[in-house]
Amino acid sequence: MKAIPVADSVGMVLSHDLTKIVSGKFKGPAFKKGHVIQPEDIPVLLSMGKDHIYIWEPPEGHIHENDAAYRIAKTVIGNGIVHTEPHEGKISFKADYDGLFKVNKNAINRINSILNMCFSTLHNNFPVNQGKTVAATRVIPLTIEEKAVIEVESLAREYEWIIKVTKFKPLKIGAVITGNEVYYKRIEDAFGPALKKKLDSFGYSIEEQIYMPDDINRITDTILQLKENGKELILVAGGMSVDPDDRTPGAIKNTGASIITYGSPVLPGAMFMAAELEGTIILGLPACVIYSPSTILDIVLPRILAGELINREDIIQLGVGGLCQNCEICFYPNCGFGKG
Numbered sequence: 001m002k003a004i005p006v007a008d009s010v011g012m013v014l015s016h017d018l019t020k021i022v023s024g025k026f027k028g029p030a031f032k033k034g035h036v037i038q039p040e041d042i043p044v045l046l047s048m049g050k051d052h053i054y055i056w057e058p059p060e061g062h063i064h065e066n067d068a069a070y071r072i073a074k075t076v077i078g079n080g081i082v083h084t085e086p087h088e089g090k091i092s093f094k095a096d097y098d099g100l101f102k103v104n105k106n107a108i109n110r111i112n113s114i115l116n117m118c119f120s121t122l123h124n125n126f127p128v129n130q131g132k133t134v135a136a137t138r139v140i141p142l143t144i145e146e147k148a149v150i151e152v153e154s155l156a157r158e159y160e161w162i163i164k165v166t167k168f169k170p171l172k173i174g175a176v177i178t179g180n181e182v183y184y185k186r187i188e189d190a191f192g193p194a195l196k197k198k199l200d201s202f203g204y205s206i207e208e209q210i211y212m213p214d215d216i217n218r219i220t221d222t223i224l225q226l227k228e229n230g231k232e233l234i235l236v237a238g239g240m241s242v243d244p245d246d247r248t249p250g251a252i253k254n255t256g257a258s259i260i261t262y263g264s265p266v267l268p269g270a271m272f273m274a275a276e277l278e279g280t281i282i283l284g285l286p287a288c289v290i291y292s293p294s295t296i297l298d299i300v301l302p303r304i305l306a307g308e309l310i311n312r313e314d315i316i317q318l319g320v321g322g323l324c325q326n327c328e329i330c331f332y333p334n335c336g337f338g339k340g
């Protein structure tokens, strides 16, 4: 510890709490141990009778928590993310635009296995709006050996990115709503409005929506027509399970698309199909999408909107955490559903 004139202390670190007392009104620490003295603190310190203060000097080879957090933030931050100033040693990361938050779990685990590191994030593939806090970091003690920070910096260089937000891409979307009951107007369509609501929430719309009876050839032709019209994502609604009139899986197959999956280990959403036809994604959506606030569609849609190609392995990984709890009020994505 070293005593220095307050006027010369800007940028230095307080060695202990400084108590302020205002008769009958306040008693407590005005400045805390570890606080980095700011220019605006000087008059306050002088008014508290502190002409000199004890300055803390880090032990040999150590750096202050704020400096450590800065260096970690600088090395880990990726596209689409901004970070705050350190507050009591913690730096937060925020989305710079709407998109899909991506985190490399392996890199984060390696950082957190370095003694005294704390790096905390949202789940991978979390859809975020601009300004959403996606991660935060700090070191545990007030000072940390610089070599721990250097270790983070060097492991970060092994990765192309560790945390980032991928912007949602413009996408031409078409829909085929299947089912005799809707086509022949025995009941009112509930699928179109359900899809519209979901897509609206991400700023997308369905450019072309076509109704079809349970006729396998007509459904196939309609998908191909939407593809011909330039649609990059085609949603085929209903007719996905086991009844004789459930034609959608066969109709998607007959387009010649390669099937990524028929079936998913997600409930609701077991009867889901994903396929790809020359760059166009075709999704077969079971009727649970009408009924349940969150389904397999809510899990995969943000990734597709961010331009990712979903593969069979991605779907397999969804089993753990793939069971919706059917809460009375749905808070998805702020829950464990789809976070396997």
Ligand SMILES: Nc1nc2c(c(=O)[nH]1)N[C@H]1C(S)=C(S)[C@@H](COP(=O)(O)OP(=O)(O)OC[C@H]3O[C@@H](n4cnc5c(N)ncnc54)[C@H](O)[C@@H]3O)O[C@H]1N2
Pocket: 177, 178, 179, 181, 182, 187, 188, 189, 190, 191, 192, 237, 238, 239, 240, 241, 242, 243, 246, 269, 270, 271, 285, 286, 287, 288, 289, 290
């Ligand atoms: N024996 C079995 N039955 C069911 C299974 C199963 O494996 N074995 N799976 C269940 C699961 S899980 C789901 S999800 C649904 C899947 O339904 P589909 O996608 O095949 O949907 P449909 O059979 O065409 O319709 C079911 C239900 O939803 C109504 N519907 C469908 N589309 C619309 C629309 N556009 N607007 C309003 N309502 C619609 C339809 O009239 C039916 O009532 O199957 C389970 N059954």
Ligand code: MOO
Pocket: 266, 267, 268, 269, 270, 271, 272, 286, 287, 288
């Ligand atoms: O499994 Mo259905 O496709 O869950 O609701």
